[in-house]
Amino acid sequence: MLAARFSPSRVGAVVNRNVGALRSGPSYWLVLVSGFFEPVLYLLSIGVGVGALVGDLALPGGRVVDYAVFVAPAMLAVSAMSGALSETTFNFFFKMKYAKTFDAILATPVRPFEIALGELAWAMVRSCVYTGAFLVVMVALGLTSVGWALAAFPATLLVGLAFGGVGMAVSTLMRGWQDFDLLTTGQFALFLFSGTFSPVQDYPLVVEILVGLTPLYHAVELVRGLALGELGWGLLGNAAYLLVMTVAGLAFSARRIQRTLCQ
Amino acid sequence: MAHPTVAVLERHLVLYRRLWRASVFSSFVLPVLFLLSIGVGVGGYVGEVGGVDYLAWIVPGVMASTAFQTAIGESTYSVLGDFKWVRSYHAMRATPVGIGDMVVGRLLYVLFRVEIAAIVFLGITGLFGALHSVWAVLTPVVAALVTLSAAAPVMAFAATIEHDSYFALLFRFVMIPSTLFAGVFFPVAQLPDLVRPLAYVSPLWHGVELSRAATLGVAPPWPVWTHGGYLLVCSAAGLWWAYAAFGKRLQD
Numbered sequence: 001m002l003a004a005r006f007s008p009s010r011v012g013a014v015v016n017r018n019v020g021a022l023r024s025g026p027s028y029w030l031v032l033v034s035g036f037f038e039p040v041l042y043l044l045s046i047g048v049g050v051g052a053l054v055g056d057l058a059l060p061g062g063r064v065v066d067y068a069v070f071v072a073p074a075m076l077a078v079s080a081m082s083g084a085l086s087e088t089t090f091n092f093f094f095k096m097k098y099a100k101t102f103d104a105i106l107a108t109p110v111r112p113f114e115i116a117l118g119e120l121a122w123a124m125v126r127s128c129v130y131t132g133a134f135l136v137v138m139v140a141l142g143l144t145s146v147g148w149a150l151a152a153f154p155a156t157l158l159v160g161l162a163f164g165g166v167g168m169a170v171s172t173l174m175r176g177w178q179d180f181d182l183l184t185t186g187q188f189a190l191f192l193f194s195g196t197f198s199p200v201q202d203y204p205l206v207v208e209i210l211v212g213l214t215p216l217y218h219a220v221e222l223v224r225g226l227a228l229g230e231l232g233w234g235l236l237g238n239a240a241y242l243l244v245m246t247v248a249g250l251a252f253s254a255r256r257i258q259r260t261l262c263q
Numbered sequence: 264m265a266h267p268t269v270a271v272l273e274r275h276l277v278l279y280r281r282l283w284r285a286s287v288f289s290s291f292v293l294p295v296l297f298l299l300s301i302g303v304g305v306g307g308y309v310g311e312v313g314g315v316d317y318l319a320w321i322v323p324g325v326m327a328s329t330a331f332q333t334a335i336g337e338s339t340y341s342v343l344g345d346f347k348w349v350r351s352y353h354a355m356r357a358t359p360v361g362i363g364d365m366v367v368g369r370l371l372y373v374l375f376r377v378e379i380a381a382i383v384f385l386g387i388t389g390l391f392g393a394l395h396s397v398w399a400v401l402t403p404v405v406a407a408l409v410t411l412s413a414a415a416p417v418m419a420f421a422a423t424i425e426h427d428s429y430f431a432l433l434f435r436f437v438m439i440p441s442t443l444f445a446g447v448f449f450p451v452a453q454l455p456d457l458v459r460p461l462a463y464v465s466p467l468w469h470g471v472e473l474s475r476a477a478t479l480g481v482a483p484p485w486p487v488w489t490h491g492g493y494l495l496v497c498s499a500a501g502l503w504w505a506y507a508a509f510g511k512r513l514q515d
Contacts, residue, residue, distance in 0.1 A: 031431045038435060045443035046301070052453055053317070054308045067308070178285055185288040192300035202307060 006117060010110045014118025015125075017105070035086060036130045039079040040137055046197060047071035060201065061230050072143040073152065073224035074196035079134050080156040080223075081216060082187070083127035084164035089183060092119055093171045102261055112257040116250050120164045127160030144227045152227040155239075159219040162242035165249025166215070172256035190216040195224075218242055267360040271368025274351075276375070289336070290380040294329045295387060298322065301448065302393075312450070315395065315479060322393040323402060323474035324447030326384050330377045330406035331467045334414035335438050337373045339430045342421035346512055356513050366418070366505045373414045374407055381406040388478075396480025405477065408494040409470035415501025422508035441465045446472065466497045 022029065051067035058064050095101035102115055110118075135149045135156075144152070170183060193207075194200075194216035200208050211217050222238040225231060265273065279286075298318065302325075306317035313320060345351045355365055381403045388394060420433070444454065444461070445468040451459055462468045469490040476483040483490055 031428050034432060034435045038439060041440055041443050045448060046305070049444070049449040049453055050301075050305060050309065053310075053312060053449055054305065057308060178282075181285045181288060185293065188293060189296055192296050197300055198304035198308065202304060 006111070006114050010114045011118045011121065013108075014105065014110060014115055015122050017101075018119075018122040032126060033129075035083060035126075036079070036133050038082070039075040039130075039134060042078075043068070043072055043075045043137075047075070057199075059228070059230060060199065063228075063230070065228070066143075068141070069143050069228065070199075070224075071197060072138050072141075073227035074194070074220045076131060076134050076138065076152065076156060076227065077159055077216065077219040077223040078191055078196065079130045080127050080159040081163045081190075081219060083130040084123045084160040085167040085187065087123035087126050088119060088164045088167035089171050089180065092168055093174055093180075096171065096257070096261075097174075102257060106257075106261055112262065113250075113254040115257055116168060116253040119168060120161065120250065123164040123167075124157065124160050127164065128157065131156040131160070138227070145229075148227050148229050151229075152223055155222050155226050158239060158242045158246070159223065162215065162219070162245035162249070165246045165253065167249070169249045169252040169256070172253055172260065190214055194220050196220055215241070215245060267358075267364040268368045268371070271355065271360060271364050272371045272375075275369060275372035279372070279376070286376070290329070290333060290376070291383055294325055294380075294384055297325055298388070298391070313479075313481075318391065319393040319395060319479065320475070321448060322388045322391070323478045324471045326381060326388070326402060326406065327409050327470040327474045328442045328445075328447050328467060329380060329384065330409045331413050331470065332438060332442065333377050333380060334373055334410040335417050335433070337376060338369075338414045338417040339421050339433065340427060342369070342418050343424065343427055343430075346422060347425075352509070352513060362506055362510045362513070366415075366502065366509055369418065370411060370414055370502075374410055377406055377410045378403055394478050396478060398477040398480055401477045402474045405470055405473045408473075408491065408498065409466060412466035412470075412494045412497035412501060415498055415505050417501075419501060419504035419508040422505065422512050441467045446475075466494055469493050 022032075047068035051071065054067040056064050057067050057070050059070070105115055106112070131153065135144075135153060138144045139146055139149050174180065174183075193203075193211055194214060195211065196216075200211050200217065203211065218238040218241040222235055222242065225235045225238075298321070302318035302321050306321075309317040311317065346353075352365055360368075385394070385399065385402060389399075417433070421430075444458070445451065445465045446462060447467075451462045451468060454462060472483040472485070473487065473490050473494075475481075476487070
């Protein structure tokens with residue numbers, strides 16, 4: 001099918017276009033870099049500030065940790081999600097619908113699946129910059145060790161891929177900017193209820209099961225498990241969920257690009 | 264013939280009638296979700312702050328910060344857009360509408376947005392049992408002061424810039440830090456000595472403390488008139504700046 005063949009050099013060309021576009025002005029740079037501060041501010045406010053009110057918190061495994069230690073890996077997962085999403089939603093939509101960037105790219109030998117891969121790869125660059133810097137902050141604040149930080153990094157990559165892929169797929173379905181309100185609301189609701197600020201075991205059972213179906217929950221579980229060194233077989237399930245998101249998101253986006261732009 | 268200020272307000276309301284659905288989430292649903300996640304979820308671990316349960320403690324803060332965020336949100340892209348892309352201010356200038364009418368008319372519209380959200384939120388939090396004093400009825404007034412002190416200067420800022428990326432920076436370096444560190448979620452007394460004055464500078468902190476004093480029926484940390492006076496001074500300075508910035512931009 002679509003995914004059957006692709007050339008790395010053509011995917012690289014798509015990434016390269018985005019790198020070139022960075023030179024369009026200093027403001028885009030600033031916005032890109034400043035995105036890193038948001039989760040850090042949340043960590044300091046809720047993790048450290050509210051954490052001082054909370055005191056210690058018992059993990060499901062029984063280990064008792066500082067509240068900031070509990071919140072930090074969740075903010076890390078959120079930063080991987082938002083880094084990838086900010087590139088594959090607003091920017092992707094703008095390029096697809098208004099800037100006609102993809103129409104132009106498709107006039108070259110590059111194929112739809114390669115555009116999807118290239119855009120996702122570019123989103124990952126942004127996501128990695130955020131998560132890498134955030135992990136440094138976590139280690140500096142003593143919220144994780146260097147070893148577990150290195151273990152958590154690949155997990156954040158998977159989180160970025162999963163949300164980037166699905167974000168791109170959703171963007172191909174958007175009718176206009178108004179639809180993005182729904183997306184940001186959904187993103188914010190996930191942010192609040194995925195076991196980010198309090199353990200999901202506190203929720204009523206029905207809510208807990210519902211949360212278990214949503215993607216950020218699996219991202220938080222996986223990243224938290226690795227960053228805190230709380231390993232279990234469940235982490236494989238979380239990883240599988242994210243892997244399916246990645247593949248489905250990519251395949252769907254490529255098909256939509258093909259159908260809307262190649263006819 | 265309506266007064267020109269009213270005409271400007273009417274124009275914004277007519278536009279809002281087409282777009283109100285999109286604002287339902289940001290104005291009504293998100294603040295409630297916030298309360299559930301942080302107030303109830305995290306609150307279960309916090310217990311009590313200042314003698315009341317955590318939910319009751321953050322309710323006035325979330326209300327003031329919703330006013331703050333709505334005020335800023337409604338004064339950024341749409342103001343720049345009305346100058347740059349829609350050019351409605353240039354259209355207004357060709358009518359008897361003066362600079363003051365443009366500024367005040369828009370502020371009245373933002374106040375309308377915030378007041379509806381504030382009153383609905385007050386009702387919902389009442390159902391949660393998070394209001395401890397009849398003074399709570401004054402919180403919409405506080406929300407109005409917060410709105411003016413935030414919307415007026417941001418409107419002025421929006422009138423002076425050429426590129427909308429500055430808004431992303433405004434959100435990241437002003438709006439979100441204010442929301443997170445101005446006493447909404449934890450007392451500013453917990454902030455390091457060096458950072459605390461920054462919270463005092465933010466109009467949001469004064470709004471949060473006034474609202475909290477009202478819903479809990481306790482005295483705010485500073486005398487009421489200093490909090491209120493600061494918000495009025497910020498509003499007046501913002502208005503003056505907005506008037507100047509609008510006038511300057513329309514001179515081309």
